[in-house]
Amino acid sequence: MCLNGAAARLVQPGDTVIIISYADYEDAELDGFEPRVVQVDSANSVTDQAPPP
Numbered sequence: 001m002c003l004n005g006a007a008a009r010l011v012q013p014g015d016t017v018i019i020i021s022y023a024d025y026e027d028a029e030l031d032g033f034e035p036r037v038v039q040v041d042s043a044n045s046v047t048d049q050a051p052p053p
Helices: 006-010
Strands: 036-042 048-051
Touching: none
Parallel strands: none
Antiparallel strands: 036 048
């Protein structure tokens, strides 16, 4: 992972980082699609997974 901008100066090893992804889809591609929020521990193992509020 590479942090740029203000985060590059402020983030230190061990800090929690929130990663958000975006995508561009056609309406037809969204049938049945449901976004998820996934939380992981320090070993990147999934600890919680739920649809966003």
